[in-house]
Amino acid sequence: MLCANIIKGGLYLYDAVINHANNGSGRAIRLMVSSALIILLLRKFPRIVPWGIHYAVIATIAHVYYRVFTPSVGPDIVAMQAIFMVILSSFFGLGKKWGTFYTLISAASVILVHYIPSKFAGLQPLPQNLSDLYISVNWLVILLSCFYFYGVLYENMRASKLLNVQLAEAADAKSNFLSTMSHELRTPLNSVIGIAGLLKSDYTNVQQREQLDVLKFSAESLLTLINNILDINKMQSGKLELESTSFSLELLLNGIAKGMEFNAQEKGLKFNLSVNNQIKGKNFISDPTRLSQVLYNLIGNAVKFTEHGEVTLSTEVEQSDASYITVRFNVTDTGIGISDDQLKLVFEPFQQATASTTRKFGGTGLGLAIVKQLVEMFGSQIWAESQLGKGTKFHFSIRLQLDKQKLPDTQGSAPEVAEISLSSLRILLAEDNMMNIYFMKQLFKRWNISADIAENGAEVLDLLATNDYDVVLMDMHMPVMDGVQATQEIRKLTNPLKATVYIIALTASVSDQVQKRVISAGMNDYLQKPFQLEELRIKLEQRLVTPEIT
Known part of the structure; x- marks a missing residue:
């Protein structure tokens, strides 16, 4: 627009000198000089570009009013072009607020001219040939503006798409x-x-x-x-989802209490558990694993930051009906407490109350951040109340669905049964890590199990061809042939006894993709490393009790 003003000022200067005895030449020169100076200033000081756009838009609006209110010119095509240039420059150069403001002012000129009697008389219409040239210059400015803004818009869109692709690749790379x-x-x-x-x-x-x-x-x-x-x-990354399974909340709380009671006693603390009577003897449908994770984190923190006194886990029933019960969980301690200012930070990742807290007690500050997000996934919020030197209380409420299909377990715990001998099991262990092989051999020796060892999937197939096994403990990551490939080959065997051998995946990977691969490959069960010894024993005992399961 500023460059075009120099050209258009030249046209007016030529017309003033040739046709009007220099009348209006001063106005034309001022337009040319001011536009040239503004261009030089904007090139030297790019930061003032918005002010330059304001100047150009205001000058164009003034020109629109000058033309529209001159009876010999009026709201002609040039005025319409100028209004359109105001719209382009103000919206794309200054944003929607200024764009709307300047558009309304400039567009109002063609309406106000019918109601305001005062008129200008100093502007003379250009001859037809100069007017056509003037109009052509304006169309060229409009065309170049649209071309420029189109390029900027779609270049930004392309850059945004490319950035999204790069961010997705970076997220995948981070996950991998x-x-x-x-x-x-x-x-x-x-x-x-x-x-x-x-x-x-x-x-x-x-x-x-x-x-x-x-x-x-x-x-x-x-x-x-x-x-x-x-x-x-x-x-x-949005890959964590809650499960829905039936469980006894009473048994879950008792199990957590037994596990955390030992940690509390090691520090000389008393651990208390209070279970509301309305919860006892009932089964619920929710995600017991994630609920346990929340409570373990909260109680673990309470034990960590309490030197003397007690830690309490209690439950209250806030609401109940035939299908749902809203349970409030409270974790209270008599520990060091948290200041009001620091309470705002404790749920942020990698944050702890103070740097001295980190040095004295350790930890990364991830636990409470995970707790907060898990509680939100349950459709609730977690709250913290604390006093320095007196202790802290965390509480949250979850609406739990009652499981009406399953009879409640009123015994409180399963009856103890005699340990089943595993000596008759024929096991093939597929594992390439020597330390894990040593550990598993020691474990099998303790359980009186005689097991064969394969260090890759190809050896698994070789051993399976000459021996019969009740269970294959299959590591996922092995050289030559990994656990998924080996399982797929086993399922293709013509011997039905060997093709349906019970396979338990053992892997240190925990991504959702790995678990899906385990299922799709045809494995029967899954055990995540590091596993508790009893977890493996239970799975092996189940295999002895129900050998027909495949």
């Missing part, structure tokens, strides 16, 4: 990296935690058992950190 690192960290942790558990049951020396407790606790703390990082990643 975390999944790989999880596998590489979980694999040695499986043997560390497992062997520590075996040694702990062998040693009777108190000092040695304490040292093994420290070893096992440190390894499990590292595992918790890995799990927290993976959960945060899943939540941020």
Whole structure:
């Protein structure tokens, strides 16, 4: 527009000199000089470009009014072109607020001219040839403006699409990296935690058992950190979903209490559990795993930050009807407390109350961030109340659906049964990590199991061709042929006994894609490393009790 003003000013100057004895030449020169100066200033000081656009738009609006209110000119095509240039420049150069403002002012000229009597007389219409040239210059400005803004708009759209693709690739790369690192960290942790558990049951020396407790606790703390990082990643990528399964809330709370009571007693703390009577003897449909994770995190924090006194887990029934019960969960401690300012930060990732808290008690601050997001996934919010030096209380409420199809377990716990001998099981272990092989051999020896070992999928097929097995414990990541490929080949065997052998996947990977691959490959069960010894034993005992399951 400014460059075009120089050209149009030249046309007016030529007309003033040739046809009007220099009348109006001063106005034409001022237009040319001012436009040239503004162009130079904008090139030298790019930051003032918005002010330059304001100047150009205001000058164009003034020109519109000058033309429209000159009887010999009026609201002609040039005025319409100028109004359109105001719309383009103000909207694309200054934004919708200024665009709307300047558009209304400029467009009002063609209406106001019919109601305001005052008129200008200084503007003379150009001759036809100069008028056509003037109009052509305006059309050229409009065309170039549309071309420029079109290019900017679609270039930004293309850049946005490219950025979205790059962000998606980066997110996938991050997920793959975390999944790989999880596998590489979980694999040695499986043997560390497992062997520590075996040694702990062998040693009777108190000092040695304490040292093994420290070893096992440190390894499990590292595992918790890995799990927290993976959960945060899943939540941020929207891949974490709640399950719906039937469970006894009373048994779940009792189990959590038994597990956390030991941790509290180690610090000399008293742990209290209070279960509302309306909850007892009822089964609910929700996600017990994630609910347990929330409570374990809250109680674990309470125990960590309490030096003296007690930690309490209690439940209250806020609302109930024939189908749903709204349960409020309270975790209260007599610990160090949190200041009002720091309460605003405790649910943020990687945040703790103070730097001194991190140094004294450790931790990354991920636990409460995960708790907050999980509680929100349950359709609720978590609240914190605290006083420095007196303790903290976390509470949240969840609306739980009653399970009417399943009879409530009124016994409180399952009756103890005699341990089943596993010595008759024929097991093939597919594992390539030497430390895990050593650990599993020690575990099998304790359970009187004689197992064959294959270090890759090809060896699994070779051993299966010459031997019969009740269970194949299949590691997912192996050289030559991985666990998924080996399973797919097993399911293709012509011998029905061998083709339907019971396969339990053992893997340190925890991504949703890996679990889907386990199912689609035809494996029967899944066990995540590091696993508790009893978890594996239960699955093997079930195989003995119900061998027909495939």
